């Protein structure tokens with residue numbers, strides 16, 4: 001374990017010596033200053049009067065990079081927020097979104113007081129109320145729901161407005177456990193892959209991204225680092241400077257694809273076929289690491305037999321690539337060792353996403369690069385923090401095991417379309433740290449549910465989002481600069497502190513303040529509802545064995561500390577039934593998947609549903625744009641200007657077939673909804689039969705609907721994963 005001071009010669013105190021360090025860092029990294037325009041101060045450089053101090057924060061917006069941030073405070077006001085120059089990942093500058101943290105903090109549209117609905121649902125008419133009235137109304141509604149329908153008629157909805165251990169994973173769940181509310185799964189993002197990898201490796205421990213620079217071949221598969229993980233691009237470029245090859249596998253030609261040594265533009269949903277086709281050649285041509293396979297894997301003969309079903313000619317046809325491209329992949333991947341396979345979430349959010357992750361995961365084992373520095377796989381690293389949440393979430397407070405609803409089925413749940421909610425409807429919805437209208441699947445069904453007059457909806461929010469429009473009570477939420485938390489990266493290996501730099505603005509409150517107070521007003525006397533964030537960090541987070549000698553005091557002092565997990569899997573011990581890497585898994589059969597891996601046509605595809613395909617012949621993919629993180633940041637003017645209006649990218653052939661020209665408006669539709677967007681016509685960004693549109697623009701800043709109204713709420717193959725990208729649509733000229 002190395003701390004920030006030990007590894008980088010940095011301590012918070014040394015940084016706090018003055019603006020010289022900040023000035024140096026800005027010069028070194030060419031930062032764009034994030035100045036507080038609302039303060040009237042265009043720049044703090046040259047500020048002569050007033051006390052200047054620095055505050056240390058962590059971006060909690062659910063991003064691989066988890067930037068360490070430094071706030072510059074003058075006369076009690078934070079006037080600039082920059083990246084910590086000493087952190088090896090943040091390296092002094094946040095992304096384009098993070099450049100505007102201060103604009104979000106002081107945004108004139110922040111909700112500063114509790115509000116109650118004064119018009120129809122969704123109409124946007126509000127009346128200012130006191131916190132006392134808000135608490136009293138909510139408590140009354142909760143008690144009525146419990147008395148009349150049982151406690152499971154209360155449902156929380158939350159995802160990643162903030163991903164701190166305390167505010168996301170802690171106090172709110174104590175409250176919901178205590179009242180016996182419905183549980184929601186947290187399955188919108190990456191659980192399919194997290195469930196798949198342990199069948200192969202025993203867990204999903206990912207390598208340190210700072211070792212990307214040491215690889216000889218970096219394969220990025222279904223990821224777009226340039227948009228969603230910008231701080232890893234420098235490590236990839238370092239590897240390339242050292243002579244590494246870069247291979248991109250993705251249906252969408254994104255920026256790294258244009259720089260790659262090899263770009264494989266797969267037909268969406270065929271990733272397992274491509275992976276097994278590659279393995280067909282590697283095995284049949286004896287290109288694999290025989291010693292490694294013999295000593296550390298199990299099921300090789302079954303894999304060898306299975307890949308015979310995936311000859312290059314068949315795979316080329318399935319994946320819409322050439323046999324030469326498959327062979328070129330094999331050549332590049334097998335000749336450069338060690339190699340890294342970086343798997344993203346794009347192909348994983350499909351009906352067979354978990355199975356596809358498993359098929360790809362065999363490659364590092366075949367090449368014998370598991371446990372080798374600069375080799376292996378990268379997915380997410382939560383596995384490194386396997387401690388239980390029993391202290392932070394207090395599941396023991398629940399009266400019994402409560403029902404669970406998959407968060408991807410929010411619309412079905414509140415519209416009463418799930419068997420369980422037909423029988424026992426959701427009567428109170430409490431939404432915090434989440435904005436499902438632009439970001440969850442099947443949005444029109446969610447709106448239908450939110451329009452129910454007999455559903456009481458509470459939204460705890462920083463801004464008047466699309467979801468807040470449907471609330472009965474809106475509660476003002478604190479910005480992350482205004483509360484304390486601890487956050488661990490889910491790609492890098494850092495634990496990071498985020499201090500409370502300011503008092504919450506107006507009457508806004510953090511999750512800890514809100515749910516502790518609500519618990520008391522419900523009459524709960526459990527001592528845990530008196531705990532502060534500091535109490536929880538000390539007693540329930542940093543005391544876990546995984547954090548070794550990290551204490552509250554040294555984390556606060558150092559801002560961030562790297563936890564050294566060593567060279568992942570270098571001991572060649574795998575927590576599988578055989579103790580080896582399993583190409584053949586008995587356990588995965590119980591989950592309904594092939595014991596090795598296979599390609600299966602998806603539910604919404606030409607082979608999986610020919611009748612549907614005849615109506616809707618285009619596979620719509622909805623990845624993230626560089627300017628938004630899910631729906632966050634869309635209300636910031638600088639971001640809006642950069643982002644522009646939403647658009648759909650379609651292939652030139654599809655455009656020509658439909659009489660659509662670049663810049664024309666078109667209708668994208670399926671049985672779930674319809675969206676009108678401007679068309680961007682391209683020969684190479686996507687293949688014919690594929691379209692791409694960035695997700696989660698707010699309805700109110702667009703045409704009144706979001707691309708996610710088209711997204712299916714079907715559940716994928718492993719661990720309840722979402723299926724956003726298994727989405728057939730038709731596109732016509734508007």
Ligand code: SF4
Pocket residue numbers: 059060061063064065066067094095096097098099230231629
């Ligand atoms: S969104 Fe990601 S890259 Fe941008 S500031 Fe936050 S953590 Fe950093």
